[in-house]
Amino acid sequence: xxxxxxxxxxxxxxxxxxxxxxxxxxxxxxxxxxxxxxxxxxxxxxxxxxxxxxxxxxxxxxxxxxxxxxxxxxxxxxxxxxxxxxxxxxxxxxxxxxxxxxxxxxxxxxxxxxxxxxxxxxxxxxxxx
Numbered sequence: 001x002x003x004x005x006x007x008x009x010x011x012x013x014x015x016x017x018x019x020x021x022x023x024x025x026x027x028x029x030x031x032x033x034x035x036x037x038x039x040x041x042x043x044x045x046x047x048x049x050x051x052x053x054x055x056x057x058x059x060x061x062x063x064x065x066x067x068x069x070x071x072x073x074x075x076x077x078x079x080x081x082x083x084x085x086x087x088x089x090x091x092x093x094x095x096x097x098x099x100x101x102x103x104x105x106x107x108x109x110x111x112x113x114x115x116x117x118x119x120x121x122x123x124x125x126x127x128x129x
Contacts, residue, residue: 077107
């Protein structure tokens with residue numbers, strides 16, 4: 001039922017933003033940002049649960065926690081960059097939104113390099129020389 005609450009909040013905020021936008025476009029944008037932040041805050045508990053489950057599974061599988069931490073950071077960067085780009089795009093700044101997305105992709109690549117390196121080294125060790 002949580003999705004009904006989230007969608008309800010989004011619809012109410014959308015209707016308010018449409019009404020306010022004619023008179024005060026800045027307030028409509030701030031309302032959109034506040035709505036996004038409230039939804040994100042509402043989901044924080046669920047995100048924490050997922051992270052705890054993944055950590056428990058990683059411990060059970062004897063997985064190096066550095067890998068899990070890196071993957072979680074990559075996922076976090078992707079979500080934050082997407083959120084920021086959408087908010088910026090909502091404000092009519094598509095060019096800045098594109099730069100935010102590019103920055104997110106570059107940061108993800110930078111964080112993924114050590115994992116890619118380990119995978120390549122592992123494959124090379126498996127291949128006969």
